[in-house]
Amino acid sequence: MTNRELWSAAVAATVREYGLLPPSLKQRVGELAAEIAVVKEAYQRLATTVDAEGICADCRGLCCGHGKHHFTVVDLLGYLAAGRELFTPDFASPVCPYHTGCGCLMEPGLRPLNCIIFLCDRVEELLPGPDRQELASLEKELRRLYACLELLLGNRFANGLLITFGRAHAAGSRLFTC
Numbered sequence: 001m002t003n004r005e006l007w008s009a010a011v012a013a014t015v016r017e018y019g020l021l022p023p024s025l026k027q028r029v030g031e032l033a034a035e036i037a038v039v040k041e042a043y044q045r046l047a048t049t050v051d052a053e054g055i056c057a058d059c060r061g062l063c064c065g066h067g068k069h070h071f072t073v074v075d076l077l078g079y080l081a082a083g084r085e086l087f088t089p090d091f092a093s094p095v096c097p098y099h100t101g102c103g104c105l106m107e108p109g110l111r112p113l114n115c116i117i118f119l120c121d122r123v124e125e126l127l128p129g130p131d132r133q134e135l136a137s138l139e140k141e142l143r144r145l146y147a148c149l150e151l152l153l154g155n156r157f158a159n160g161l162l163i164t165f166g167r168a169h170a171a172g173s174r175l176f177t178c
Helices: 003-020 023-050 052-059 073-082 113-117 121-126 129-153 161-171
Strands: none
Touching: 003 073, 003 161, 023 052, 023 073, 023 113, 023 121, 023 129, 052 121, 073 129, 073 161, 113 129
16 A cells, blocks of 8 residues: 555544544544644744744755654544644655645644654754743643543554554554544
């Protein structure tokens, strides 16, 4: 199966299972996904106070070079719960399937955890101590919220959408075991 076919199958399976969730569970997933988006946006805002976007544009996404597996089921749930249209990754991209010449295909609130919390040395060195402490608190909160979603749906999603789906498919099991 090609990466594109795997992506399509993984998205379809997640959409199908999300659609089958009882309304109360779907509502809770939506609440957690919205909280995650707010914290990611706060993290990104804090990082941009030292022109992280300019620094990233300058380096052209070198840190994005291995992003294929960063997008997780939790991240896809963010799109589904918010009713947002999902992007189409380019698995032939030399940088990252989710990165274009203009930057990331995802807005900060919907980007993968790894992409949001990674700060290169250049950016991190510019941040004052209190901002670094705030970023650490925000990262801790993001990890807590991701864990809440994993617990709620009965699966660990840290391995990325393609890996998580591939394992579930090979085992003949569902993504959500709740």
